[in-house]
Amino acid sequence: MKINFQDVTDTKGIEFEDFCLKRDLLMGIFEKGWEKPSPIQEASIAIALSGQDILARAKNGTGKTGAYCIPCIEKIDPELKRIQALIIVPTRELALQTSQICVELSKHLKFKVMVTTGGTDLRDDILRLNGVVHLVVATPGRILDLMDKGVADMSHCITLILDEADKLLSQDFQGILDRVIKFLPPERQIMLYSATFPLTVATFMQRHMKNPYEINLMEELTLLGxxxxxxxxxxxxxxxxxxxxxxxxxxxxxxxxxxxxxxxxxxxxxxxxxxxxxxxxxxxxxxxxxxxxxxxxxxxxxxxxxxxxxxxxxxxxxxxxxxxxxxxxxxxxxxxxxxxxxxxxxxxxxxxxxxxxxxxxxxxxxxxxxxxxxxxxxxxxxxxxxxxxxQLVDDSVEAENTMANATASVAAAASASASASSSKPVTVA
CATH class of the missing domain: 3.40.50.300 (P-loop containing nucleotide triphosphate hydrolases)
Structure with missing residues (x-):
């Protein structure tokens, strides 16, 4: 059961079908239980699909990952057997989670998602990159290492996404992203997503981004729920x-x-x-x-x-x-x-x-x-x-409604496509 608050329900009534996404991607979206776009998804998916750079602020837990994964997956050509998109996140755990979301959304599409992080065997990553990879989710140090070794070919990577950009642009990763971007083609799209943006973001934006579309859904920083x-x-x-x-x-x-x-x-x-x-x-x-x-x-x-x-x-x-x-x-x-x-x-x-x-x-x-x-x-x-x-909404009923709507929505999209215990006090020292 759940209640959805304004930070995920205050939308304009747009449906996922309105973005003219591939039928197989729509199936992945609905099977994941995403019935309608959240505000950050409404605000950024269409812009991302247009190829424009994006600078987006939105609260944690309001659908940021879906906001960039959906257009990223939509734009990938499975027939082009090259890395076409790179998602960089600051931690290994977030990389694993993000890659899993990409895999689930793209389950009906014929392309390969790879996750690479520090702390794992570099040789395994090299072997995987010798095969077909379309989308890479990575932590900064590891992907730069693979680029420097000439293993990760980024000549066709036209989409770069930085999630939790405030952390990625902090002193912990200083200079790494500048070096990563040098491996990308000149005509690329860069999208930054985070809940907070320090001054380092402005410097990065001036250096690497072209007239970015700014989205700010941060009227209140803390989550309403x-x-x-x-x-x-x-x-x-x-x-x-x-x-x-x-x-x-x-x-x-x-x-x-x-x-x-x-x-x-x-x-x-x-x-x-x-x-x-x-x-x-x-x-x-x-x-x-x-x-x-x-x-x-x-x-x-x-x-x-x-x-x-x-x-x-x-x-x-x-x-x-x-x-x-x-x-x-x-x-x-x-x-x-x-x-x-x-x-x-x-x-x-x-x-x-x-x-x-x-x-x-x-x-x-x-x-x-x-x-x-x-x-x-x-x-x-x-x-x-x-x-x-x-809480107010019975999840079992909601799940039935979601699956029913998903089936109807995918069918409609296909049809449209065809026509167009107590203790003593203790101290933790």
Whole structure:
């Protein structure tokens, strides 16, 4: 069950069929359960199909990935057995998720999607690139390495998409994208998507983009479906407070953020000790281990995931209805990306912040910067704010309607085409 809020439903009534997409792509869209375009999809798909550069700001969880994947897939010619599009994202987990969405959308089309990230065997990537690849989803360092080695031929790659562009243009990846773009043909389309855009974006835009079409759907930075609370606690009482939340809240799945990898592991151990199932994930883990944890959590094999800010960007797990900042983030950008892990694509969720005395000024500063309200947590949190069975739309009915509409829509498109537990207080040190 879900409620869809304005950030995904405030549309102009456009249908996916109105974009004149390939019939096989429409089938993939509807089979994925995407019934109507979200506002960011309405605003950008047609522009992307025209070939114009795009600079798009939209909230996390409102359909950004679909906004660029759909036109990207539509423009690829399966008969041309070359790389024609490159999607770059900042993290390995986001690369895996994005490539999976591309595979699902293009399941009825005859072209090959490849994902390549650091931390995996470079030889495997080289072997795959010796075969046919039409679309590459990559992290910056790995794709540049493959280009430098002359393995990834980008001479026919006319579409470059940068998701979570603020992170890609940060100091962490400084200079890499400039080098990547040198391998692309002069006549290419560049599309940037993110929830926040620092000054580095303006510099990049002036250097590499041609009269980009600007889309700004960020009247309010925080997701409408996410209710935010804070609780003042002493550091040594945080685990006890977390245990209380576990007992009182109706958690479908939760993500719990810490500010360091060491605290991630310590907290995960404490949560297990007090009797709750828990996974953890952070950047210092081996890539195959991270992939397995992310996959198992996404499959619902565990209710709670403790992580560092590795998992703040773009990761879409719609079953997550509770986000807890065990450690309060240091800036508004990180806070925004963290709480965006709940309330994905119009679903409801809550974000709970455990605030120490030292955090109080940061809390108010972030609240002011995001023009949002973070309320004191009440003694009892209304389940209507975050629990599926208390929300308005019955998913079983919605699923039936979606499939019925999908069948009718694809048939219509084809026809048109033919005619044209409690614990003692403990400290995580």
């Amino acid at each position: 996410v209710t935010q609370f804070y609780a003042y606690v002493q550091e040594k009482q945080k685990v006890h407070c977390l245990n209380t939340l576990f007992r009182k809240l109706q958690i479908n799945q939760s993500i719990i953020f810490c500010n360091s990898t060491q605290r991630v592991e310590l907290l995960a151990k404490k949560i297990t000790e007090i009797g709750y199932s828990c996974y953890y994930i952070h950047s210092r883990m081996a890539q195959n281990h991270r992939n397995r944890v992310f996959h198992d959590f996404r499959q619902g094999n565990c209710r709670n995931l403790v992580c560092s800010d590795l998992l703040t960007r773009g990761i879409d797990i719609q079953a997550v209805n509770v986000v807890i900042n065990f450690d309060f983030p240091r800036n508004a950008e990180t806070y925004l990306h963290r709480i965006g892990r709940s309330g994905r694509f119009g679903h409801l969720g809550i974000a709970i912040n455990l605030i120490t005395y030292e955090d109080r000024f940061t809390l108010r500063r972030i609240e002011a910067e995001l023009r949002t309200h973070i309320a004191p947590i009440p003694k009892s949190v209304d389940p209507k704010l975050y629990v599926a069975e208390h």
